[in-house]
Amino acid sequence: MTLHPSHNQEKNTEYLQKINGEHHMQPFSANGELAEAGARIIDKADGCYIWDTDGNKILDAMSGLWCTSIGYGRDEIADAVAEQMKKLPYYNTFFKTSHSPAALLAERLATLAPEHINKVFFSSGGSDANDTNIRLVRHYWATKGKKSKKTIIARHNAYHGSTVGAASLGGMKFMHEQGDLPIPGIVHINQPYWYAEGGDKDPETFGLERARELEEKILELGEDNVAAFIGEPIQGAGGVIIPPDSYWPEIQRICDKYEILLIADEVICGFGRTGNWFASTTFNIKPDLITIAKGLSSGYLPIGGVLISDRVADVIYSEEGGEFNHGYTYSGHPATCIAALKNLDIMERENLIDRIKNELGPYLKERWLTLSDHPLVGEARLMGTVGAIELTPDKASRAPFKAKEGTVGTICRDYCFANNLIMRAVGDTMIISPQFTMSFEEVDELVAKARLCLDKTLEQITAENID
Ligand code: PXG
Numbered sequence: 001m002t003l004h005p006s007h008n009q010e011k012n013t014e015y016l017q018k019i020n021g022e023h024h025m026q027p028f029s030a031n032g033e034l035a036e037a038g039a040r041i042i043d044k045a046d047g048c049y050i051w052d053t054d055g056n057k058i059l060d061a062m063s064g065l066w067c068t069s070i071g072y073g074r075d076e077i078a079d080a081v082a083e084q085m086k087k088l089p090y091y092n093t094f095f096k097t098s099h100s101p102a103a104l105l106a107e108r109l110a111t112l113a114p115e116h117i118n119k120v121f122f123s124s125g126g127s128d129a130n131d132t133n134i135r136l137v138r139h140y141w142a143t144k145g146k147k148s149k150k151t152i153i154a155r156h157n158a159y160h161g162s163t164v165g166a167a168s169l170g171g172m173k174f175m176h177e178q179g180d181l182p183i184p185g186i187v188h189i190n191q192p193y194w195y196a197e198g199g200d201k202d203p204e205t206f207g208l209e210r211a212r213e214l215e216e217k218i219l220e221l222g223e224d225n226v227a228a229f230i231g232e233p234i235q236g237a238g239g240v241i242i243p244p245d246s247y248w249p250e251i252q253r254i255c256d257k258y259e260i261l262l263i264a265d266e267v268i269c270g271f272g273r274t275g276n277w278f279a280s281t282t283f284n285i286k287p288d289l290i291t292i293a294k295g296l297s298s299g300y301l302p303i304g305g306v307l308i309s310d311r312v313a314d315v316i317y318s319e320e321g322g323e324f325n326h327g328y329t330y331s332g333h334p335a336t337c338i339a340a341l342k343n344l345d346i347m348e349r350e351n352l353i354d355r356i357k358n359e360l361g362p363y364l365k366e367r368w369l370t371l372s373d374h375p376l377v378g379e380a381r382l383m384g385t386v387g388a389i390e391l392t393p394d395k396a397s398r399a400p401f402k403a404k405e406g407t408v409g410t411i412c413r414d415y416c417f418a419n420n421l422i423m424r425a426v427g428d429t430m431i432i433s434p435q436f437t438m439s440f441e442e443v444d445e446l447v448a449k450a451r452l453c454l455d456k457t458l459e460q461i462t463a464e465n466i467d
Contacts (some may be wrong), residue, residue: 010043010053012053013041013054014038017039017041020035020038020039021035021038021039026039040052041053045060045068045072045073046071046072046073047071047073047435047437048060048071048437048439048442050422056420057420058420058421059421059422060072060422060435061422061432061434061446062423062431062434063299063434063435065294065299066268066273066433067295067298067299068298068299069271069272069273069298069343069347069352070298070343070346070347070350070352070437071436074343074346076342077339077342077343080338080339080341081301081335081338081339081342083338084101085335088334090333090334092329093327093331093332094327098332099332101332101334101335101337102334104337104341105120105337105340105341106119106120106122106332108341108344112277113277113278113290113307114278114281114286116286116309116310116311117290117307117308117309118308118310119308119310119313120292120305120306121136121308121331122304122305122328122332122333123293123306123328123331124303124333125293125302126161126166126265126267126291126294126304127162127163127166128161129291129305129306130165130166130169130230130265130291131161131163131165131166132305132306133228133230133263133289133291133306134152134165135324135326136289136308136312136326137152137227137289139316139321139324139326140315140316141227143316143318143320143321143322149223149225149226149227150225150227151185151186151187151221151225151226151227152169152186152226152227152228152230153188153189153214153218153226153228153229153230153260154169154170154171154186154187154189154230154231155188155191155231155235156171156191157171157172157191157235157238157239158170158172158188158230158231159172159232159235159238160230160232160291161267162175164179164181165183167179167181167182168181168186169182169186169230171188172238187217187221189210189213189216189217190213191238191241192207192210192243192247193235193241194207194243195241195378195379195381195398196400204244204246205246207243207244207245207246208244208246208250210243210247211246211250211251214255215254215257215258218254218258223260227261228260228262228288229254229262230264231251231264231265232266232269233248233265233266233274233279234268234274234386236269236433237268237426238426239388239431240387240388240431240432241388242386243283248283248284252285252286261289262285262286262287262288262289263287263289263290264278264280264287264289264290265291266278266279266290266291266292267291267292267293267294267304268294268386269282270290270292270296271294271295271344271347272295272352272384272385272436273295273356273384273385273386273433274356274383274384275353275356275361275383276353277353278290287309288309288311289306289308289312290306291304291306292304292306293305296343297339297340298343300339300342301333301335301336301340302330302336303337303339347436350437352436355436356384356385356436360440361383361384361385363440364387364443365382365383367443367446367447368380368389368432368447371389371447371450371451371454372389374451374454374455374458375395375458376391376392376408376454376457376458377389377390377391377392377395378391378392378395379398385434385435385438386431386432387431387433388429388430388432389429389430389450390428390429391409391412392428393467400428401467402467403466403467406425406427407428407466408428408461409425409426409427409430410425411457411460411461412430412453412457413425413430415453415457416430416449416453419453420449421450421453423450423453430450432446432450
């Protein structure tokens with residue numbers, strides 16, 4: 001079919017939905033259904049709000065997809081990127097070349113990262129950065145003469161990305177089912193999800209138990225066969241799962257005891273989300289590798305990478321390490337590095353990390369936790385600027401609904417959409433990850449809208465006997 005777009009079609013919702021449905025296959029979507037219904041077309045954004053092509057102003061409490069920490073509409077980034085695009089829009093970082101944006105960003109990251117980390121390898125996002133991790137840890141151990149140390153231990157319900165490697169590291173069953181994943185050499189242990197899986201145990205005992213599954217798995221496989229453990233400090237896409245305090249110190253102890261590399265996937269948690277530059281600082285762990293993306297550039301341009309500790313870098317840079325046969329066309333892309341540098345400038349200039357720790361974080365937490373008195377809410381939790389509420393038919397027992405998982409969450413999510421609030425549903429868990437720049441008034445709007453949508457959800461499931 002030939003379409004003839006005219007110059008004013010960019011705001012024509014119907015037309016855009018039609019061509020989008022006919023030609024654009026979208027991620028994590030039932031594309032047939034979506035094409036039929038028509039996607040919501042987002043037109044512009046500013047601060048914490050997005051506008052669709054019908055003119056609806058929507059409060060974005062997810063920072064896009066956990067990315068836009070500094071908020072939308074920062075012309076300063078656009079201008080700096082435009083300047084870079086005119087000067088050097090592209091050059092690779094292979095074959096003994098580099099350029100100032102990559103070098104400057106690498107130096108900046110080394111300053112911001114925990115002390116034992118001084119190097120970075122760039123990627124285009126989080127998935128390919130985690131693929132880099134798989135290559136790196138195996139190359140590390142092979143270089144040290146321990147070729148058998150190959151297996152990576154990850155967790156059920158983790159999200160590490162969507163490439164074959166990253167989806168294998170992830171523990172999403174519905175992803176593994178499509179395409180015969182995980183690939184060999186990646187195994188999973190249980191997650192520290194006290195609300196859903198902790199039963200009558202107190203959270204700290206449960207956290208220790210779940211961490212000790214790592215030790216059991218290492219003993220089962222033999223430590224000579226295990227390369228690394230990977231985990232998100234707080235699981236994001238899995239439902240903003242904040243582990244009990246006992247969890248991460250025990251994981252660190254076990255990694256140290258058995259000489260297993262620790263990879264912290266900070267694609268969501270990094271760059272301030274938890275109130276420190278890195279969640280590894282918040283949870284007091286010392287990872288050998290840190291995956292970064294999203295907040296690194298606030299999503300203004302696609303860039304990710306792996307922060308590499310001295311322990312790992314010393315081996316990779318050694319004579320025995322030789323050439324690392326790995327890299328991406330866009331590793332260290334100049335425009336994306338400039339976007340990241342400007343983003344970090346803004347975060348520092350506006351003291352945004354400090355704001356999360358001392359102002360926005362505490363206010364958001366206080367307001368968010370007020371939702372726990374709602375009859376549908378089994379638990380409200382929040383750290384820094386990531387939060388969740390668990391929906392339940394029975395607050396006392398934290399029981400799940402008898403209806404298919406996600407039924408009630410989807411009803412609530414749809415009310416949010418209809419009331420111009422972007423709040424995600426993961427099954428029957430509602431999650432938020434707002435911008436670091438959100439004002440107190442916007443926090444109030446967010447919490448008031450969330451409560452309204454909970455009320456409407458309760459009304460509907462009562463009327464329809466969903467329990
Ligand atoms: N690690 C973590 C912890 C992530 O959250 C990735 C890696 C992959 O990054 P890229 O840039 O390749 O997408 C992510 C991405 C969701 C959702 O439903 C979350 C992500 C991506 C898509 C959807 O919450 N996180």
